[in-house]
Amino acid sequence: MPRLAEAGLEAFYSAAVREYEVAVECEGVVERYLRFGDCRVRLRFAGGGLAGALLPALAQRRDDAGGAVHATIDLWEESACPRRPVPFPWGAVDIGPGGLVRGSELDRVVAVHETYSGALTLVDRAELALLHRVPDGGAVPWWERAAPLRPALFWALGGEGRHLVHAGAVGDDRGGVLLAGASGSGKTTVALAALVHGLGYLADDYVLLHAAGEPTANSIYTTASVAGTPQVEGKAVLDVAVSLPGSLRESLPVRAVLVPRIRGGRARLRRASPADALRAWAPDTALHMPFDDGAVVAVLAALVRGVPCFTLDVGDDAGELAGAVDQALELARS
Amino acid sequence: MGATLTVNAPHVVHETIDGEAILIHLVTGTYYSLDGIGAEVWGVMAAGADPDLLVAAAAERYDGDPVEIAGGVSSLVEQLVGEGLLIEDESQPAANAPRLPAGRVPFAVPVLNTYTDMQEFMLVDPLHEVDEVAGWPHAKTG
Numbered sequence: 001m002p003r004l005a006e007a008g009l010e011a012f013y014s015a016a017v018r019e020y021e022v023a024v025e026c027e028g029v030v031e032r033y034l035r036f037g038d039c040r041v042r043l044r045f046a047g048g049g050l051a052g053a054l055l056p057a058l059a060q061r062r063d064d065a066g067g068a069v070h071a072t073i074d075l076w077e078e079s080a081c082p083r084r085p086v087p088f089p090w091g092a093v094d095i096g097p098g099g100l101v102r103g104s105e106l107d108r109v110v111a112v113h114e115t116y117s118g119a120l121t122l123v124d125r126a127e128l129a130l131l132h133r134v135p136d137g138g139a140v141p142w143w144e145r146a147a148p149l150r151p152a153l154f155w156a157l158g159g160e161g162r163h164l165v166h167a168g169a170v171g172d173d174r175g176g177v178l179l180a181g182a183s184g185s186g187k188t189t190v191a192l193a194a195l196v197h198g199l200g201y202l203a204d205d206y207v208l209l210h211a212a213g214e215p216t217a218n219s220i221y222t223t224a225s226v227a228g229t230p231q232v233e234g235k236a237v238l239d240v241a242v243s244l245p246g247s248l249r250e251s252l253p254v255r256a257v258l259v260p261r262i263r264g265g266r267a268r269l270r271r272a273s274p275a276d277a278l279r280a281w282a283p284d285t286a287l288h289m290p291f292d293d294g295a296v297v298a299v300l301a302a303l304v305r306g307v308p309c310f311t312l313d314v315g316d317d318a319g320e321l322a323g324a325v326d327q328a329l330e331l332a333r334s
Numbered sequence: 335m336g337a338t339l340t341v342n343a344p345h346v347v348h349e350t351i352d353g354e355a356i357l358i359h360l361v362t363g364t365y366y367s368l369d370g371i372g373a374e375v376w377g378v379m380a381a382g383a384d385p386d387l388l389v390a391a392a393a394e395r396y397d398g399d400p401v402e403i404a405g406g407v408s409s410l411v412e413q414l415v416g417e418g419l420l421i422e423d424e425s426q427p428a429a430n431a432p433r434l435p436a437g438r439v440p441f442a443v444p445v446l447n448t449y450t451d452m453q454e455f456m457l458v459d460p461l462h463e464v465d466e467v468a469g470w471p472h473a474k475t476g
Contacts, residue, residue, distance in 0.1 A: 097360060182452070275354040275367075283358045283365035286347060287452050290360050294347025297358065301349045 009101065009109040013122050015086045016131050020046060022083065023076040035063035036208050037218040037251060039070040041156050046076035050137035054148040057221040060241050060248060071128035071156035073149065077137045078118075085133070088113055088120060097290040099151070112151040112291070117141050121151040130156055146223045146237045147206055153220065154289050161212025163296045166285040169202035169217040169252065170194040174329045176202065176217045176252030178209075178303075179260060180281035186260035186314035188224055190321050192238070195224075197322030200249035201240050211299045215254040215306070222248060255332040256308050257281070258325065263313040267320035269327055270311050274301075277309035308332050339415065340423040341380050348419075350377060357419055363453040366419065368410075371396065372444030374434055375410055379420060384429035385411050391432040398441030406443040413446050 027047030032055065034041045040063055045051040054075070078085040090101050090113070101111040112121040117140065122131040130152045134140060140148075154164045168179035168187040179187040188204040195201045204225065208218040222241035240248055259272060259280040278301055286294045310328050314321060341348065348357045355373040357366040368376050374395070378388070388411065389404045396403050414420045 097363065273352055275352040275356070278349065278351055279354075279356050279365075279367055282349065282356060283449070283452055286358050286360060287363055287365075293344035294358060294360055297347050297349050297356075301351050305351065 009103045009107050009111060009122075012086070012089060012111070013109045013124060013131070016120075016122055016133065017074075019081055019083075019086050019133075020074045020076050020131060023047070023080040026082055027076075027080050033063045033069070034058055034061040035065075036061060036153075036157050036220060037162065037210055037216070039157050039162070040067050041153075042069045042072040044072065044074045046074075046080055049080075050075055050077050050134060050140075053137045053140045053145055056239065057146055057148055057223045060222045060250075061220070071130060073130040073132055073152050073156060075132045075134075078133060078135045079137075097287065100291055110155075110291070114151075117144060119144070121149075123152070123155045125155065128156065142237060143225065146225050147221050150206065150289065151291065153208075154291055157208055158292065161210055163209045163211065163299055164220070164289060165207060165209045165296060165300070166205065166288045167207050167209075167217075167281070168204040169207045169219070169254075170199045170325060171202070171249065171252045171255070171329065172198075172200050174333060175255030176249070177256045177258050177325055177328050177332075178207070178217060178254055179204075180257050180277060180284075181259050181261070182280075182284040184262070185280075186262045186312075188226060189262070189314055190258070190260045190312065190325065192224055192226070193318035193321035194325045195240065195244060195247055197319060199247075199322060199325060200252070201244070201247045202249050202252060209254070209299070209303070210251075211303060215303050216251050217254050218251040219249065254303065254307055256310060256328045257304055258310045258312050258328050260312045260314045263315060265315050266313075267315035267317060267324050268313040269324040270313075272309040272311045274304040274309055276311065277304040280311075338382070338423055338426045338429050339379060339385055339411070339420045340382065340426050342418055342421045346419050348376070348380060359418060362418070363450075364417070365449045365452065366417070367447045367449075368444060370444065371406075371439075371442060372410060372446065375407055375444060376414070378432040378434055379411060379414065381433070382426065382430050383432035387429075388432050391434050392441075395434040395438060396441035397438050402443070403441050406441065410444045410446060417446070417448075 023046035030045040030048050030051050032043045099112045099114050108126045110123050118135040120133045132152050168191040169176050170191050191204040202219040210216040224238045226236045257277050282297045282300050286297050312324050345361045346359050355368040355376045392403050392407045
């Protein structure tokens with residue numbers, strides 16, 4: 001079990017702010033505004049290199065129309081610092097699930113350190129001011145480019161009924177279907193099948209769920225990460241904004257929750273109990289982004305109580321999968 | 335037993351829906367489900383019931399061999415403690431009497447269903463390496 005960080009999170013945050021300011025002095029600042037539902041977020045990059053790595057998946061969220069800023073994220077690369085960057089002072093025993101470094105309950109700052117990539121996110125929870133540092137913008141892993149800034153957006157967008165959840169989402173004017181389940185369960189397969197058969201696309205992996213009032217899914221990223229094949233190394237990242245821009249949906253009311261399971265053969269849609277859906281979805285979401293002590297679980301429970309839930313045996317025929325999503329939307333309407 | 339038991343918050347989060355309790359241990363990555371009698375026992379224990387009074391309350395609630403009932407519910411509570419879902423906490427107020435639902439139902443030994451499929455994912459991020467081909471959250475193999 002991780003211990004509470006002994007080194008001061010707030011002191012480290014202050015040092016990181018100074019490091020960011022030096023990076024801006026060296027590189028200049030590139031400012032971008034993004035909108036997610038009713039939240040407008042300001043991103044201030046020190047230099048343009050990191051913006052080039054992180055913004056493509058968020059390009060559709062760009063918002064130059066003005067308005068109040070909900071949260072600010074300051075971003076820079078360690079390589080932009082003329083001085084040695086402030087070293088990360090905590091070790092493995094301090095780091096909890098998801099890379100979370102937690103201080104006492106009274107600490108206003110939390111940190112998330114992604115050991116593999118070296119990315120660091122610091123959050124001043126009182127001010128909704130966030131810092132995001134990466135070692136090198138040119139070395140950001142492909143999966144971070146496909147779905148960047150997850151920890152930062154978790155805090156920047158969370159609260160007041162909003163939750164970043166692990167789910168895909170597709171739909172049309174009838175509403176949206178959330179695709180809930182662990183990595184590898186078939187969310188992307190179903191989302192892309194629905195996309196190519198004419199349904200609107202919001203996400204294959206992460207959505208912003210606005211659960212206050214009518215539950216609404218808001219798109220965050222426009223990418224879809226397609227499983228690799230022997231001919232294609234790694235996952236191919238499809239940017240729907242480039243490939244099928246007319247299919248993008250920014251938000252849809254949630255009409256159903258669908259839990260895909262890779263089975264092969266014929267697709268089969270079945271009613272599921274709320275408990276079945278919650279068991280498939282809640283642990284995955286709570287453990288994917290374990291930054292809110294599982295508070296999201298109650299939100300997901302309320303959602304699956306309120307809309308019909310289904311399981312979908314993911315077969316080999318994309319048309320059948322799209323048909324199953326369409327059927328779920330129809331059943332949800334009846 | 336005799337100690338005050340409480341849910342191991344904030345490391346454990348739980349929700350009961352349709353008579354099924356779903357418990358998630360956010361540190362170990364293991365999650366659990368309990369239905370029927372197991373969910374009832376979890377419900378009263380999560381509400382701060384005195385484990386010493388649980389056997390007597392179970393004997394009133396459930397039809398069956400008293401020895402089997404006592405053994406079944408005690409074993410479940412021991413499992414819940416062993417898995418770190420319930421912890422002893424002397425700072426909590428005195429435990430209360432278990433309030434199991436009214437009426438009598440046949441006893442069946444409660445089973446704590448345990449799911450560990452998310453544990454690898456917990457280890458991958460951030461302390462272990464990621465498979466560069468499959469990407470996060472898949473662990474490097476070999």
